Every structure is written in structure tokens, then in C-alpha cells.
Amino acid sequence: MSLQSNKILIIGGGIQGCATAYFLAKRGQNVTLIEKDRIGRHASGVNAGGVRRLGRDVLEIPLSLAAMDIWQNLYQEIGEYAKDFHPCFYLKVAVDEAGREIGLMRAEDLSRAGFTHEVWVEDDHIQARLPHLSTPTHGGLLVEGDGWATPWRIVQGFANVAKKHGAKIIEDCRVTSLTKFQDFWQIQTAKGLFEAESVVNCAGAWAAGIARLADDHIFPLEAYAPMLVVTDKRPKILPAVMGVVAHTLSLKQLETGQFVIGGGVRSKASPSINQSDVLLPKLSSSMKLASKLFSEIGNAQVVRCWSGIEGYMPDNLPIIGRGRQNGLFHGFGFSAHGFQLGPGVGEALADLVMGQQPRISLEAFRPDRFVN
Amino acid sequence: MSLNQHYDLAIIGAGPAGMAAAVEASKNNLKVLVLDDQPAVGGQVYRQIDKNYHNSDELSYLGEDYWLGKKLVDNFWHSSAELLSESRVWQITRDKLIFFSQKGLAHQVQADFILISTGAMERPMPIPGWTLPGVMSVGGAQTLLKSNNSGVDGAVFAGSGPLFYLTIWQYLIAGLKIVAVVDTAPARLSLHHYLRAIPALLQLNLLLKGLRWKSYIRKNTKYFSQVRKVSISGQFAAESLSFIDRYGESKKLFASHIFLHQGVVPNVNLTMATGLKHYWCPRQLCWHPETNIYGESSLKGVFVAGDGSGIAGVGAAILSGKTAAKRIFQYSRRPPIFSIFLSKFKRYRHAAARPFLDNLFRPPKDWRVPFDDETIVCRCEALKKADISLAISLGVAGPNQLKSFCRAGMGRCQGRMCGLTIQQMIADHNNLLEKDIGYFRLRPPIRPLTVGELASMADENVPAK
Numbered sequence: 001m002s003l004q005s006n007k008i009l010i011i012g013g014g015i016q017g018c019a020t021a022y023f024l025a026k027r028g029q030n031v032t033l034i035e036k037d038r039i040g041r042h043a044s045g046v047n048a049g050g051v052r053r054l055g056r057d058v059l060e061i062p063l064s065l066a067a068m069d070i071w072q073n074l075y076q077e078i079g080e081y082a083k084d085f086h087p088c089f090y091l092k093v094a095v096d097e098a099g100r101e102i103g104l105m106r107a108e109d110l111s112r113a114g115f116t117h118e119v120w121v122e123d124d125h126i127q128a129r130l131p132h133l134s135t136p137t138h139g140g141l142l143v144e145g146d147g148w149a150t151p152w153r154i155v156q157g158f159a160n161v162a163k164k165h166g167a168k169i170i171e172d173c174r175v176t177s178l179t180k181f182q183d184f185w186q187i188q189t190a191k192g193l194f195e196a197e198s199v200v201n202c203a204g205a206w207a208a209g210i211a212r213l214a215d216d217h218i219f220p221l222e223a224y225a226p227m228l229v230v231t232d233k234r235p236k237i238l239p240a241v242m243g244v245v246a247h248t249l250s251l252k253q254l255e256t257g258q259f260v261i262g263g264g265v266r267s268k269a270s271p272s273i274n275q276s277d278v279l280l281p282k283l284s285s286s287m288k289l290a291s292k293l294f295s296e297i298g299n300a301q302v303v304r305c306w307s308g309i310e311g312y313m314p315d316n317l318p319i320i321g322r323g324r325q326n327g328l329f330h331g332f333g334f335s336a337h338g339f340q341l342g343p344g345v346g347e348a349l350a351d352l353v354m355g356q357q358p359r360i361s362l363e364a365f366r367p368d369r370f371v372n
Numbered sequence: 373m374s375l376n377q378h379y380d381l382a383i384i385g386a387g388p389a390g391m392a393a394a395v396e397a398s399k400n401n402l403k404v405l406v407l408d409d410q411p412a413v414g415g416q417v418y419r420q421i422d423k424n425y426h427n428s429d430e431l432s433y434l435g436e437d438y439w440l441g442k443k444l445v446d447n448f449w450h451s452s453a454e455l456l457s458e459s460r461v462w463q464i465t466r467d468k469l470i471f472f473s474q475k476g477l478a479h480q481v482q483a484d485f486i487l488i489s490t491g492a493m494e495r496p497m498p499i500p501g502w503t504l505p506g507v508m509s510v511g512g513a514q515t516l517l518k519s520n521n522s523g524v525d526g527a528v529f530a531g532s533g534p535l536f537y538l539t540i541w542q543y544l545i546a547g548l549k550i551v552a553v554v555d556t557a558p559a560r561l562s563l564h565h566y567l568r569a570i571p572a573l574l575q576l577n578l579l580l581k582g583l584r585w586k587s588y589i590r591k592n593t594k595y596f597s598q599v600r601k602v603s604i605s606g607q608f609a610a611e612s613l614s615f616i617d618r619y620g621e622s623k624k625l626f627a628s629h630i631f632l633h634q635g636v637v638p639n640v641n642l643t644m645a646t647g648l649k650h651y652w653c654p655r656q657l658c659w660h661p662e663t664n665i666y667g668e669s670s671l672k673g674v675f676v677a678g679d680g681s682g683i684a685g686v687g688a689a690i691l692s693g694k695t696a697a698k699r700i701f702q703y704s705r706r707p708p709i710f711s712i713f714l715s716k717f718k719r720y721r722h723a724a725a726r727p728f729l730d731n732l733f734r735p736p737k738d739w740r741v742p743f744d745d746e747t748i749v750c751r752c753e754a755l756k757k758a759d760i761s762l763a764i765s766l767g768v769a770g771p772n773q774l775k776s777f778c779r780a781g782m783g784r785c786q787g788r789m790c791g792l793t794i795q796q797m798i799a800d801h802n803n804l805l806e807k808d809i810g811y812f813r814l815r816p817p818i819r820p821l822t823v824g825e826l827a828s829m830a831d832e833n834v835p836a837k
Contacts (some may be wrong), residue, residue, distance in 0.1 A: 038769075038773060040776070045776065152776045229823075231823060232784055259823075261823070278463075278815055278816060279463075279465065280462070280463055280471065280816055280817060280821075280826060281471060281478070281480065281826070281829045283826060284478075284826055284827055284828070284829035284830040285827075285830045287823045287824075287826040287827035287830075288827035288830045290823060290827075291823055291824055291827050297823050298822065298823050298824030298827065299822060299823070299824060300822060300823050301784065301820050301821065301822050301823075302817050302821045302822065302823060302826060303782075303783065303784045303786075304782065304786070304815065305815055305816055305817065306815055
């Protein structure tokens with residue numbers, strides 16, 4: 001087996017890994033990305049594709065805003081693939097008074113923290129923009145410019161432009177051991193032995209396993225499979241991505257007229273065998289809410305249900321930063337809301353690996369925050 | 373959630389295998405539920421037999437074999453098995469929870485044992501023009517006879533296989549006019565075929581019946597054998613069918629109704645989505661769920677019977693349903709003593725002609741993969757063979773990855789129309805065997821389910837008897 005020497009090795013071909021590979025390669029770094037299956041095969045390729053700043057944990061907003069800067073100029077980064085991002089507006093409505101109170105409180109918190117992207121709007125505004133809505137709302141939170149993307153295509157886009165900038169991408173390449181020597185890492189894989197000065201762990205639901213192989217922190221990462229359904233094609237009635245305050249629902253209508261309904265209802269995942277379950281009845285409440293918002297959706301036929309394996313952290317915030325071991329960096333644990341963050345995380349990780357200061361603080365995502 | 377009812381045995385599909393199993397299991401006092409998606413029991417073979425029986429003199433063209441089903445259906449009605457009709461099962465979990473929808477509401481039931489007897493489906497025949505209005509499957513043509521007691525006058529039949537000849541024979545006896553019969557079977561019999569025919573003599577009756585149909589068809593229709601390059605054309609609907617006859621001459625027949633058939637394959641969507649292991653059957657060119665002689669699948673407590681476990685015909689289906697029910701009774705009430713040899717022999721006898729028939733009517737590749745680049749392969753996403761070839765050439769390893777590249781198989785038919793064709797195309801491109809390519813990863817809901825039905829599970833509701 002030949003030894004392949006690299007400056008930087010990224011483990012994991014999801015959006016975080018591919019975006020990191022892209023930013024590093026663009027800056028002329030010698031970078032290789034290895035993926036145990038295929039690019040975008042798991043959560044990054046099969047998520048709902050929500051590109052939203054709305055509803056983010058306040059600690060996560062700066063990262064989300066930084067990522068949005070990249071999304072808004074995506075064409076400059078990934079070219080043609082950018083057409084698979086569809087900006088519109090994102091609306092999270094309150095369906096009762098309790099929801100309204102939570103929403104108003106949220107709007108107040110945000111404005112106190114100085115954020116202006118997410119605002120409260122009243123029902124008349126909502127009805128005017130969504131004339132097909134079947135129910136009055138109690139107002140809602142709105143972000144202009146948030147939207148949705150075809151996730152697999154975006155990941156593919158970052159992978160392909162990374163390659164164009166000289167990154168190597170190797171699929172079907174599972175890591176079996178990670179050993180730290182004086183100033184380099186030796187990585188044993190299904191496709192031979194690699195050496196690298198820096199290793200970036202973007203292995204999603206499998207990332208805690210990679211950390212364990214590297215003798216890094218023990219991460220309390222859990223794997224679940226958030227479920228989604230897509231319906232048959234229906235007349236266009238929904239020009240926004242929608243959610244409901246205090247409920248797990250995300251709802252959008254694709255250009256084909258198909259509705260995608262999800263929102264993070266989790267099913268069982270077995271990452272060791274790449275298997276995730278779907279249990280449709282768990283989605284019944286989401287379906288009920290969706291049909292309440294638009295009665296037309298009740299008649300739509302569920303064409304497919306799927307799920308992808310995702311890694312969750314106990315505080316629902318990602319791990320981004322340096323590991324315990326020198327030359328090891330982490331970017332995982334996005335707890336089912338990492339797709340929009342991807343480009344921002346890629347940029348920040350590229351900064352970190354190159355010894356530069358990222359443009360936003362990563363303090364809230366410190367890898368050692370669960371170490372007693 | 374709906375009421376969680378509990379049964380000893382739940383049977384999916386009230387065709388010959390499902391009904392036979394229900395009768396047998398009820399005899400042994402098992403609490404049995406049968407879920408069937410049609411308004412009337414009988415499956416494909418005995419479709420609408422209760423209704424048609426009152427009219428059996430007028431409908432004699434359906435043939436003796438059809439009427440034999442009446443006894444089984446009567447036994448089923450006399451059994452204690454509960455039937456929920458118009459119930460579409462869209463998910464079975466490993467814990468043997470069954471989810472189904474019926475009349476706009478969704479429900480769940482729990483069973484100790486599950487028997488999946490969802491039968492077969494026709495193998496699609498993707499030739500140029502196969503998606504035009506006016507083109508139907510031969511099974512569809514037969515359904516018209518059984519459900520509506522009517523057929524189509526002036527159609528062309530193209531294809532081969534037992535159901536092909538049977539249906540044409542039924543059309544002729546019913547007095548319907550047929551423009552022509554275009555037989556796609558490669559007619560030359562090899563030594564291989566003759567060797568296969570020896571055990572088939574155990575089912576001599578069946579063979580003779582087949583020969584009788586075929587000779588009747590030859591005498592009473594314009595019949596073309598050993599044809600190649602069949603294609604259908606028409607601007608908005610089927611207008612004509614062209615082909616090259618056995619002498620190498622191009623022929624064109626005008627008809628607005630064209631019925632196609634290339635045999636049947638197990639309907640594996642439910643068994644695959646339930647996570648049962650499957651294997652590729654090179655003789656029948658399709659996937660079969662792995663079962664033992666009793667029909668037990670790789671998932672404990674889940675059985676498969678009838679053509680859904682491999683095409684073997686109605687006699688074998690009834691036997692397999694009974695065998696599975698007996699085995700389930702043994703598991704639930706007393707230790708197994710059933711003779712494996714006896715059941716192996718019975719099974720063999722009921723399917724003795726199958727290897728011969730499989731070989732005789734094995735569809736050549738031209739009928740499984742379009743010979744023309746412009747022919748639609750994936751109907752739901754309107755993808756031509758050329759679109760799929762292009763995606764495959766980008767380095768697609770299997771049908772599941774192909775979905776990401778071109779959306780093939782992601783529509784509402786869930787790959788029923790394109791799955792086997794795509795699998796073959798990927799195998800050919802990579803020079804691998806079909807069994808190494810694998811099939812679409814199938815996921816629930818495997819039957820039509822509306823958002824409203826799924827939403828109804830958030831409330832209490834009770835299925836209609």
C-alpha cells in the first residue's frame with residue numbers, strides 16, 4: 001500500500017467537510033477529503049434543505065449570519081450549482097395564543113440582542129403574503145431571504161469546486177485508525193495509509209467514533225434519523241418555507257409543486273450499519289398541522305418518506321474548534337440544523353486550520369465544553 | 373393513535389394464498405385479520421368471483437380455472453377470519469405493527485405473526501411508445517373482463533407468457549375482436565428447454581391447456597411469432613404497432629388499443645420495505661424474498677406466501693398459504709411436527725412446470741431494457757433511456773445513488789415500473805451481474821397514503837368492517 005502524504009486531511013464528505021475542503025483548496029492548501037461512503041450520502045444530502053436563520057439559538061446566530069453572507073453570493077463560490085438554492089421568505093406562525101406569546105418573547109429577545117433579521121409580523125401581513133392559507137394565525141416570526149436548497153446538489157457543488165481548486169476527494173474510504181506522531185497524523189483507511197499535518201473531523205453522526213480513534217475528547221454525540229416526506233405534485237400555493245411556533249414542522253413546496261414536510265421528528269438510527277428507520281405515524285401531528293395550515297395538503301399523496309443519519313449534541317449546539325490533540329479539528333454535532341451553517345463552518349474551519357482567527361467567535365461551540 | 377388491536381395472525385392480501393391461509397388458521401382457532409386493498413376478495417386470479425358467480429353462464433369465457441376459486445372464497449367467508457377490505461397496508465415494522473389506511477383514515481394493528489401474500493405484478497415492457505394512452509398491460513385487459521364484464525374490441529396483443537395466452541383466449545371466447553397477436557417469445561426450443569420439460573410433465577394438464585390456448589389463438593387470430601423490435605407510435609395516443617416479423621420483414625398494424633405483457637414478477641415493495649432479505653432469481657429475472665419451505669422470511673414471525681415469494685401459480689399459492697398457516701399454528705400452540713418432506717414434495721408437484729415455463733417465456737433483454745434511447749424508462753419522472761444511461765455513465769454504483777443523479781425511481785410508483793430495467797442497465801454498464809447491483813432501497817409508505825390519512829392517526833379512529 002502506498003503512503004499518501006497530505007498537509008490537511010478532512011474526514012467526512014457532508015456539507016461541512018466539502019465546504020471546508022473548498023475554502024482550504026481555494027486558498028491554495030494541499031487538502032484531501034476522505035468519505036467512508038459517497039459524497040452527500042447521509043444527513044447532508046437528504047435533509048429538508050432549509051436555509052434558515054430563523055429560530056436559531058442566539059449563540060448560533062452570528063455563525064448563521066456569516067454563513068448567509070456566503071449563501072447570498074453562492075454563485076461566486078460554486079457556480080452553476082448555486083441555482084439549486086431558492087431564496088424566498090421563512091415564516092414561523094403561531095397557531096394559538098401560547099404560540100403568540102412565545103413568538104413575541106423571541107422577537108423581543110432578538111431585538112434586545114441587536115439582531116434585526118428576524119421580526120414579528122401580524123396575521124394581516126401573513127394573510128396578504130399567503131393568500132391560500134386555510135386558517136387565521138396569531139402572528140408569526142419572519143425572515144426575508146431565507147429559503148431552501150436541494151441539499152445533495154449543494155454538497156456536490158462544494159465537492160466539485162474543491163476538486164477544481166486541487167482538492168482530492170476519495171470515496172468509499174473508511175478510517176480504521178488515527179495515530180498521532182510527533183508532528184503528523186497517520187491515518188489507516190480502507191484505501192491505504194495517509195499522512196497529514198492536520199486532520200479535520202467532519203464525520204457527522206460518526207464523528208465521536210473518529211475522535212475516539214484519535215484518542216481525543218469523549219463526545220456525548222447521539223445518532224438519530226430525522227424524517228421527511230414528500231408528496232405528489234400539487235398546484236402552487238406556498239411561496240415560503242413555513243414552520244409553527246413551538247411545534248416540529250417544516251413545510252415547503254418545491255418548484256415541481258411537491259410538498260416537503262418534515263421538521264426534525266426523529267426516528268431510530270444505527271450508524272454502525274448505515275441504517276435508519278422511518279416510522280411514518282410519528283409524523284401524524286406534523287401532517288395534521290400542515291393540513292391545518294393548507295387544507296389542500298390533506299389531499300396530497302405521500303410519495304416517499306426518508307431519513308438521514310444525523311449526530312445530535314445534548315445542548316443542540318455543534319462542536320467546532322480545536323481538539324485536545326494538536327493538529328486535530330472538529331466540525332460536527334449539528335443536531336439537524338447544520339445545513340445552512342455549512343458554508344460558514346467551512347470558512348471558519350479553514351481559518352482555524354491555517355492558524356488564522358475566524359471572523360466570528362466559536363466560543364459557544366468549544367469541543368471541550370462537555371469535559372468535566 | 374388509533375385503537376391498537378391485537379391478532380394472532382394478520383394476512384396482507386386476500387388472494388388465493390391469503391384466503392387459504394386464513395381458512396387454515398381459523399380452523400385452528402387463531403384470531404385472524406385479513407387486510408385487502410380491493411373492494412372484493414379474490415386477488416388478481418379470482419377477482420370479483422362472488423359477483424361474477426351469479427352470472428357464470430354469461431361469463432363462461434372466464435374459464436373453468438376461474439370458477440374453481442369459488443370454493444376457496446366460500447370457505448373463506450365461512451371461516452372466522454375478519455376481513456378489512458379497501459385497506460392499503462403502507463408500513464410493517466420489525467415489531468410487527470401494521471399500518472394501513474382505509475376510506476380516508478389511517479390505522480394500526482398488532483399481530484404475533486404476519487403473512488404477506490401480496491402476489492405478483494406484471495413486468496413492465498418498456499418499448500418505444502409504451503407510455504402512450506391506449507397502451508395497457510394484458511393484466512389490465514383481463515381485469516376489464518373480471519371487473520366490468522367487458523373488454524376492448526379491436527386491440528393488438530404483444531408479448532408472451534401464460535397470462536398472455538390465457539387472456540387472449542378469454543377475449544376470443546367472449547367474442548371480442550382482436551386485430552392481431554404479436555408473440556415476442558423466442559420460439560426455438562433448446563435441449564435445455566426439453567430437459568426442463570420432463571418434471572413439468574407432473575403438471576401435464578397445465579401444459580396441455582397452454583397448448584390448447586395457443587393453437588386456438590393461432591387458428592382464430594392474425595398471429596405473428598418470433599417478432600423483434602416492437603414499437604408503438606401515435607401522436608397523442610397509440611395509433612399503430614410496428615415490428616419485424618420472423619422473416620425479417622417490417623410490419624405495421626393499426627390499433628388504438630395495445631396490450632403488452634412480459635410475464636409477472638413478485639411484488640416485492642412491501643417485503644423489501646419491511647426489511648426482509650431478498651435474493652436475485654436468475655431464472656425468473658427478479659427478486660424473491662428469502663423464505664424456507666414454510667414461507668418463513670428472514671424476519672422472525674413474518675411469512676411470505678403465494679406468487680409474492682416467487683412466481684409459481686395459483687395451485688402453489690394456495691398450498692403455500694396453507695403451509696404457512698399450519699406452521700404458524702404450530703409455533704403458537706404446539707411444537708412443530710410437520711413433515712418437511714411432505715410439504716417439499718407437495719410444493720414441488722404444484723410448481724413442477726414452473727422452471728420449464730420460466731425458461732420458455734424468459735423475456736429477452738430487448739423487452740426488459742429499451743432498444744431505443746428515446747424510450748421512457750422512468751414514467752414518474754419522464755426519464756428516457758438516454759437520460760438514465762448518461763447518469764449511469766457518471767459513475768453510479770447502484771439504483772439508490774442513481775436517484776440523486778437523475779431522480780429515477782423517486783416518483784409515486786416507487787420504482788415498480790423502472791426498477792428492474794434500471795438494475796439491468798447499471799449491471800450492463802459496469803459488466804456486473806444483476807444480483808451484485810441490488811435494487812432500490814424501498815421505504816414506506818409502499819401504498820398510496822394521503823397527508824390527511826396520516827394526520828388522522830393523531831386522533832382516535834376505528835376501521836370500518
